[in-house]
Amino acid sequence: MENSNFAAIDIGSNGARLLIKNVIEDAGGNYEFNKVLFLRIPLRLGKDVFTIGEISPERERMMMCMIKSYKQLMKLYRVVEYRACATSAMRDAANGQKILKKIRKETGINIEIIPGSEEARLLCDNSVESGYARKGNYAYMDVGGGSTEISMISDGRIVGSCSYNLGTLRILGGAVEEGEVEKMKEELAAYAADYKDISIIGSGGNINKLCRLYDSGKGKKSKDTLPVDGLRKVYDEMKGMTYRERIDRYSLKPDRADVIIPAAELFLTVADALGCQQIHVPNISLADCIIDGLYKKLKDSPIKA
Known part of the structure; x- marks a missing residue:
């Protein structure tokens, strides 16, 4: 080898x-x-x-x-x-x-x-080994088309892992079961009560793109860190646009221009539930x-x- x-x-x-x-x-x-x-x-x-x-x-x-x-x-x-x-x-x-x-x-x-549990473990283990979450409290979050995987990490140790049927295509297709969002918010709020100063480590093509869009608006690199306020600003700009306008304005691929909105909403929902101020975007995929x-x-x- x-x-x-x-x-x-x-x-x-x-x-x-x-x-x-x-x-x-x-x-x-x-x-x-x-x-x-x-x-x-x-x-x-x-x-x-x-x-x-x-x-x-x-x-x-x-x-x-x-x-x-x-x-x-x-x-x-x-x-x-x-x-x-x-x-x-x-x-x-x-x-x-x-x-x-x-x-x-x-x-x-x-x-x-x-x-979903193995998907979350694979993503989380790589993040810890890469040095992104060895000290402090983090929520490793991967948003896909069908599900969202979240692992809670404290000082490099996984203290909880959840998979939710909340994905971008599932949301766009109206296939989310009633109560799934509230279930996620309640479980995350319980973690936030026990672990303070949590930051998100974001994974997936949508958060990578959202981070780049935030950087382009500032005119400089943010060292792979996206402030939650910055994400909210990008989201507020995009949500009022049509699908075609998002493609033209941000040079998005057609299969990115629709899913990027529910992806941003999921990250903002999780950030609010955990009281997070920033999202690290190391560009690590499954x-x-x-x-x-x-x-x-x-x-x-x-x-x-």
């Missing part, structure tokens, strides 16, 4: 990603990851699942073509090990298991449907965490790859 390529396939409710990273390990056991390839397809499984309850034939066709393409790219880049994971939309899809079985038969790619965990598992195994 001294110089090897690892891959992660992350099939979310909004987009599906292939990330390939090269890991270089020295004689002392120190290692470094470098991105080789990143590809994102706006598959939008949640658009089907959160309205009709299953994945449509057309999106199934798109998904099959995508996985076949990802397999060839992993061959091209000589990937030594990969892990493919699907999250909220596939968890809820009535025909999800049937489709994954068909994909496995035709491509040989095994896609795991991981529970795909990064999958590769990190995959490499460490192989590195620690008795038989080295």
